[in-house]
Amino acid sequence: MTRMVVVLRPEPGATRTATALRAHGLAVRQVPLFAVVPVDWTPPTPTGFDGLLLTSANAVRHGGAGLDLFKRLPVVAVGAATAAAAAEAGFAVAVTGDDDARAVVAAARDRGFARLLHLAGRERAPTEDGVEAVTVYAGDAVAVAADVVRSFDDALVLVHSARAATRLAELVDDAGADRARIALIAISRAVGDAAGTGWAAIAIAAAPTDSAIVALAAAHADTRAIDQRTRGGDKHAMSDYVPTDRPRARGPKMGVILALIGLAFVAGLGLMGYAVRTLPWFANLQASSAASTAAAQKLAASSSGYIPSQPLGPDGQPQANPPVDTTVLATREATLAAQLTALEARAAAITTDASAAGGQATRAEGLMVAFAVRRALDRGVGLGYLEEQLRLRFGQAQPRATTLLIQTARQPVTLEDLRQGLDTIAPDITTSTGEGWLDTIQHQIDSLVVLRKAGTPSPMPTDRLARARRLLEAGQVEAARAEVARLPGAAQAGNWMAAARRYVVARQALDVIENTALIGQAGQPQPAPVVIPAPVIVTPAPDPAGGV
Structure with missing residues (x-):
């Protein structure tokens, strides 16, 4: 049943x-027993996370338009079904776990994902350190x-x-x-x-x-x-097995079967011998076989000593071999030599193409690593596994730029950080704190009428600050830094100027790395060399008695 x-x-x-x-x-x-429904949620800022933790495909189905903000984050998924749903939605899956959320989070941290954003359900287990959970769906009881x-x-x-x-x-x-x-x-x-x-x-x-x-x-x-x-x-x-069929009845013993087979074989041999002696058909077959054997022996005796190595002519005499045409042989030899030369040229062309393809592949891989590093710095996240790739591919060709990028990525500076920092210090840098009230009044009177050539930027602090903000929006950090340096309170912007300098130097190092990859100087990652320790030779101490 x-x-x-x-x-x-x-x-x-x-x-x-x-x-x-x-x-x-x-x-x-x-x-x-439950119905999964979406929940209204406010997406956090993606720049503060290294990856996206998904423990259920429901997060992808019910996350809504807010998921588009996190398409650039690598996904850490629990289960193959969740990973497949994330990949179908346009996410890049970096880690897939088969056990539970705790195990996959540990695996992600081993690969450099320090802070994860968990898009989770309303009923969930407590999150671990470094994992921020946001409710995007709920399972309502039915x-x-x-x-x-x-x-x-x-x-x-x-x-x-x-x-x-x-x-x-x-x-x-x-x-x-x-x-x-x-x-x-x-x-x-x-x-x-x-x-x-x-x-x-x-x-x-x-x-x-x-x-x-x-x-x-x-x-x-x-x-x-x-x-x-x-x-x-x-x-x-x-999982316990309970047999339901009756065991089969045992058949006859094997010894009886073997005995019957032996008796049948002996009886067959006896019948065959009787048939050979009595039936006439076997006698005719033996006579025909003897006649065939005698004819073959006679033919072999009459043709002994003859080896047909040459064709025979009309008179029955062997014909001489046709003369060898040396011109035809020379032509064939030249044709084979030309074909061999063409094959060698083709093999050389294939080798050249393979070397060129290998160089192009190395160049493409170097560019991909450089672009990935730039993307990580722009987002303000750590390099993770890219740090090792950057060191292996560019450490020998550009050691200074490589070291600078690795150090900068550990404390990254983004355009958003610079914009927020400039807004914070704006009241302090537009006025000079070292002036007295009399100097302040004098500056106000001097700024009532300003004469400058047409097309010259305004030197007013508020105008300079506005220009610095526009330059930051356009990504021109060096020009914005120069405008801030000309403001009256530039001495109060020391930390901001240092951060902007780090941003500019990191981008210059990125340009050097990308140029190195473009001209094909990026190397392939090589395995670590095997160091064989030198043998230790023990010198015996001299014998006090004078021996060795």
Whole structure:
């Protein structure tokens, strides 16, 4: 008897699981306990994060337009299904974990992702240090009638989450149903523990995936596969094998069979000998064979000593071999030499093309590393694994620029930082703090009338500050720095000037790195050399008695 299989997970996962179960020929009933809905959320600033942590594909489905702000962040995904949904939505998946969020976060930190943004559901486990969670979706409980819960008797119920297991136990108890008549298949040990005890049986999937739980349900949908002696809630009951077929009856012994075969063989030999002696057909066959043998011997005796090595002429005499044409041989030799020369030229061309292709590939890889470093600096995040690539490819050709970029990336400065810093110090740098009130009045009187040539920028502090802000918006940090240096309170902008200087120097180093990659001087990453220690030669101490 095949049992009914009940799927409790919300859509669209419920339909996928039900389709996979029906492919095994099972009767399936979908009773979602929750409905996933989007939640209004305010996206944080992406520049403060190294990556995006996704523990469910629902974050991609219900994140809305706010996800577009994080398309440039690498994704750290839990599960292949979540990684596939992120890749389909246009994200770049950097790390994929098969266990849980804690394990994949540890793997991401090993690869340089220090701070992660977790797009999560409303009901979630506490986040770890360095992980900031933002709620983008929620699983609202769906009302389930008591008669529907009581219909779960003698069915297999698939449980995909600990929350669903807890609510199922509550619904069964509230409806007055008997747990001992309901068998569960849990996606993990934690989910099985959340369901509690008292069930007919609890089976745990081999892996925390939907395909594993479907395979386990297909293997145990037959009620005969459950040991009736373990209905007290054993979580291994469904995996125990209980033989249901009777053992086959033993056949005849092997010794008797071998004896019968031997007797049949001996009887066949006797019948064959009798037929050879008595039947005339065998006598004619022997005579024909003897005649053929004699004819062959006679032909061999008459033709002994003759070896047909040359063709025969009309008179039966061997013909002489035709004369060798040296001109034809020379022509063939010249043709073969020309073909060999063409093959050598083609091989040389292929070698040249392969070398050129290798150089172009090295150049392209160097440019990709340089562009990735520029992007990381513009976003204000650490280099991570790019630091090692930068050192391996450009450390020998441009050691100073490489060291400068690595040091700058550990304390990056972005245009947004410079803009905010300039806005902060604007009141201090537009006025001189060292002047008295009399000097201030004198400056105000002097600035009432200003004469300058047409086309000359205004020297007023407010105008200079406005020009500095416009230059920052255009990315011209060096020009903005020069405008700030001419303001009356430039002495108060020392930290800002130093940060702007670091930004300019880092971009100059980036230009050097990119030019190095363009002209093909970037090297391939080489494995670390194997250092073989020198043998240690122990010199014996001299013998005090005079020996060696």
